[in-house]
Amino acid sequence: QKEVEQNSGPLSVPEGAIASLNCTYSDRGSQSFFWYRQYSGKSPELIMSIYSNGDKEDGRFTAQLNKASQYVSLLIRDSQPSDSATYLCAADYYGGSQGNLIFGKGTKLSVKP
Amino acid sequence: NAGVMQNPRHLVRRRGQEARLRCSPMKGHSHVYWYRQLPEEGLKFMVYLQKENIIDESGMPKERFSAEFPKEGPSILRIQQVVRGDSAAYFCASSPPGGGGNTIYFGEGSWLTVV
Numbered sequence: 001q002k003e004v005e006q007n008s009g010p011l012s013v014p015e016g017a018i019a020s021l022n023c024t025y026s027d028r029g030s031q032s033f034f035w036y037r038q039y040s041g042k043s044p045e046l047i048m049s050i051y052s053n054g055d056k057e058d059g060r061f062t063a064q065l066n067k068a069s070q071y072v073s074l075l076i077r078d079s080q081p082s083d084s085a086t087y088l089c090a091a092d093y094y095g096g097s098q099g100n101l102i103f104g105k106g107t108k109l110s111v112k113p
Numbered sequence: 114n115a116g117v118m119q120n121p122r123h124l125v126r127r128r129g130q131e132a133r134l135r136c137s138p139m140k141g142h143s144h145v146y147w148y149r150q151l152p153e154e155g156l157k158f159m160v161y162l163q164k165e166n167i168i169d170e171s172g173m174p175k176e177r178f179s180a181e182f183p184k185e186g187p188s189i190l191r192i193q194q195v196v197r198g199d200s201a202a203y204f205c206a207s208s209p210p211g212g213g214g215n216t217i218y219f220g221e222g223s224w225l226t227v228v
Contacts, residue, residue, distance in 0.1 A: 096171070
């Protein structure tokens with residue numbers, strides 16, 4: 001069973017702090033990894049994609065990938081109350097068709113003013 | 114630039130009725146995917162379609178569920194004889210032809226409630 005595991009949270013951080021979200025994946029063949037943000041009752045919104053080991057930065061967001069440890073993380077710098085949402089980690093299903101992603105259940109982030 | 118459009122946004126059906134969910138992909142996108150999100154669960158892949166072709170239906174329940182993406186018009190996810198366990202959010206996603214196929218963009222979702 002191919003899985004993506006995330007801590008469900010909630011993760012609570014004060015405004016302006018760094019929020020650190022983590023996930024692990026079971027399929028060693030996975031090649032592409034994604035972070036989505038989902039507000040309650042809304043659709044998942046793509047924040048970051050990462051394909052190579054190391055860090056990828058985009059504004060306040062940094063994604064980190066370690067394929068040897070099968071570990072993906074998302075750092076949110078200068079967290080804002082508007083960042084409060086559920087963050088979904090996803091990995092491609094190796095051997096599956098394109099667009100067949102395995103999602104974690106999400107980590108709920110709460111940023112306190 | 115319109116995103117992925119889904120309708121209806123909310124649908125209530127009695128047990129045994131049929132539910133039809135529609136999805137128009139983002140402009141320029143030719144690949145459509147359907148995902149289901151059960152309460153307190155992660156998103157689960159159901160099916161991947163291109164125009165007039167089902168490419169991968171490995172996530173579709175064996176019975177009562179079907180999907181199509183006709184040459185003209187939106188993609189449709191059809192659930193026959195709905196049961197309470199079908200109550201979920203159904204998200205459609207799309208991606209452009211060519212590279213980046215795993216980068217998919219979701220629509221606003223259709224929330225199905227079976228009573």
